[in-house]
Amino acid sequence: MNKAIFSAAALALSLSASAIASPVNVGGVVWDPDSFFDFTSNSNLVEDLLDAGADGVFGTADDVVDTLSGFGLVTGLNGTNQSTFCPSGCELTFEFGGFEIASVIPDGGGARLGFTGGWINFYVDSSTAYSALDKSTAVDGGTPWLSLQAHETFSGIHGIMTSIDATLSSYGAGTDAGLGGGLLDVVGGAAMGNFDTDTQTDGADWVFSTSFQPIPSGATPDGLELFGTADFRGSSIPEPSSIAILGLGLLGLAGASRRRQK
Template identity: 85%
Template structure:
């Protein structure tokens, strides 16, 4: 039985609004029964990929063939930070390990397939996020949510990939384009709320990104690109909410039986 339909039906039977099922995990608040369920928007700071000759990725120290970066979640389910972090927290994230496995030149741009990768989200109430300082995105202690890449067969690259990216411009510091992929939940305080296997190919989350060069050049951390990242997934209420509804439904069932006698 679909747990979300059961909960919605139970809420209606009990005369409860869907807002009664709002979840608070580590200070981050959202409503699993909202129109958006769990849809987040964020800003993004990341590495520039540095190619060798003819797009061949090399192994010299100054060549980067793996995406790494960080960011700040700016919205959840159409609400801003003051609504989804009412206690004054910040929801930040770090990612890495997405490694180039296929490179296809495309005019002045390129199509790139990545393998591997991971994303960790953190809740921080101590240090204000600074896009020029990665340490401000990863100082929230244990991850709020940990995810690893969910690879699928790419129709473009003919291999299993974690991200398929299309760059409109590429090389010489001009990298700009779009990318996207799937993620699986593997840990963190919010794991039980997102380990649902409800997205494409049984993944837990879907993400998409856009990126372009930072006009002023690299950040103090040496990262060269900025952009946005959107994450979405199906979530479930906290166990306590499920238990409350379950007890309420049992009570309604008992009352119904009594009326039928």
């Protein structure tokens, strides 16, 4: 490699490396794609009860449903707290729904549940303080920051395609408690370009896990009876400008090569 080409290559690598290491800011949410933890987030949530009615049939008792829905607040991102990843004072909240029970396998006092379908929308909000007692405080951010749909994969336990597989240690009569998890695909939102990577299991973009149990004092004003946590992980990429910088460096390399050959 001649000196001109070597210099151009070094410049391109230097520019691209510095760009990739730069924090990303999308709608006020700031994170570093180069972080050791990238991309991981932790959250608190509240959600609806999924018990069958007294006769064992879903939807026959008051306020009992067979489709999971709820909302929550992101409390940690890449190992940092809210004041760090939302330095302007914003909140990153989310709403989810459409996860429908497709299979129930009794297991002692608990059960194994398989869900199909589902979606999650994340919002950035700087105007209203989040409250777990009021769903509207989680969805008042307007256009979603990130929209995801469930990524269904074959479940050997249930013998069908599922979006969530959940194991409940306690199930029925308002005592749902357990763990679950699944995959998600990015489909829209301001941060879509940073997360549409297809790098997780089965080509999904994100992996999530959740835990849940009854709220001791009963249902919230929104009629939700369970509380818990949700963790999301995936891979993020730099802002498009980083890629553009790398492209300019490579163009310079090509130009140097052509001039040397004349």
